[in-house]
Amino acid sequence: MSAAPxxxxxxxxxxxxxxxxxxxxxxxxxxxxxxVKWLAAPSSARWLEQAIAxxxxxxxxxxxxxxKAAGVALQxxxxxxxxxxxxxxxxxxAREELEHFEQVVSLLEGRGIALRPLPAxxxxxxxxxxxxKGEPERRLDSFLVAGLIEAxxxxxxxxxxxxxxxxxxxxxxxxxxxxxxRHFGLYWLLAEERFGRAATVERLELLAAQEVQALSxxxxxxxxxxxxxVGVEG
Numbered sequence: 001m002s003a004a005p006x007x008x009x010x011x012x013x014x015x016x017x018x019x020x021x022x023x024x025x026x027x028x029x030x031x032x033x034x035x036v037k038w039l040a041a042p043s044s045a046r047w048l049e050q051a052i053a054x055x056x057x058x059x060x061x062x063x064x065x066x067x068k069a070a071g072v073a074l075q076x077x078x079x080x081x082x083x084x085x086x087x088x089x090x091x092x093x094a095r096e097e098l099e100h101f102e103q104v105v106s107l108l109e110g111r112g113i114a115l116r117p118l119p120a121x122x123x124x125x126x127x128x129x130x131x132x133k134g135e136p137e138r139r140l141d142s143f144l145v146a147g148l149i150e151a152x153x154x155x156x157x158x159x160x161x162x163x164x165x166x167x168x169x170x171x172x173x174x175x176x177x178x179x180x181x182r183h184f185g186l187y188w189l190l191a192e193e194r195f196g197r198a199a200t201v202e203r204l205e206l207l208a209a210q211e212v213q214a215l216s217x218x219x220x221x222x223x224x225x226x227x228x229x230v231g232v233e234g
Contacts, residue, residue: 038151038184040208043215047231048159054225055169056113058160061226063104063115065153068124069183070097072146080139089186096179107172123228124149126214130207140195144204147187148211149228154180156227 051058073094077087105115127148131141154177161174191200215232 038148038188038204038208039155039211040205041212041215041232041234043152043156043159044231044233047156047225047229048163050225050229050231051156051160052164055164055166056111057118057224058227059104059108059111059113059169060115061118061228063101063108064118064120065227066097066101066104069146069150070094070101073097076142076146079142086190089190093183093186096183100176100179103172107168118224118226121226121229123214123226127207127211130210136195140191140200140203141207143187143191144200144207147184147191148204148207150180150184150187152211152215153227154184 070093073090077090077094080086108115127145131145132138157173157176157180161170161177164170164173188200191204195203212232215228215230216234217230
């Protein structure tokens with residue numbers, strides 16, 4: 001499916017006048033299809049229902065997502081070593097993502113749930129395939145794809161923080177919201193500072209539409225619910 005372009009005013013998780021991350025909690029937690037800046041469509045009530053029904057799968061996948069997010073930040077640092085300012089932003093993100101990974105693993109261990117490999121949804125691979133190969137376009141797309149993944153994680157954690165019947169999980173997801181919002185805001189700033197607002201907004205609109213396509217369709221039986229499994233409003 002295709003998504004209508006986002007209004008430019010709703011794209012940036014930054015304050016246009018000050019350049020700082022604005023509104024760290026842009027989800028209305030009482031609404032199971034609340035909107036988050038950056039995203040072209042909200043998650044569906046069906047996804048929330050599936051996630052609440054299988055909290056073990058979501059937690060295991062969440063741990064993997066945090067570890068992968070740390071890897072993305074480190075990969076970008078090593079890919080562009082000449083950009084000194086990049087390391088100053090991404091190194092703290094990588095550390096924080098690993099702290100979140102350890103936090104989720106600790107909760108899993110406390111519940112007697114082993115961290116195990118899970119079949120990955122096509123979401124990440126689909127977005128990676130949308131990244132252009134040549135430079136400097138690759139760098140812009142890499143920032144925006146990383147930000148979109150953070151934005152979707154933020155939106156879905158906010159839904160679970162508001163609607164999970166498990167108090168411990170509500171507390172976990174609620175505690176992570178501010179950092180998730182800050183991360184997608186920082187990826188926006190990295191893109192805007194290097195490529196300008198107009199180019200960043202134009203490319204983000206296209207990638208946000210592709211992000212929705214990656215979450216469209218029916219959940220495969222072998223896959224099971226994930227933090228980034230299919231489930232968006234049409």
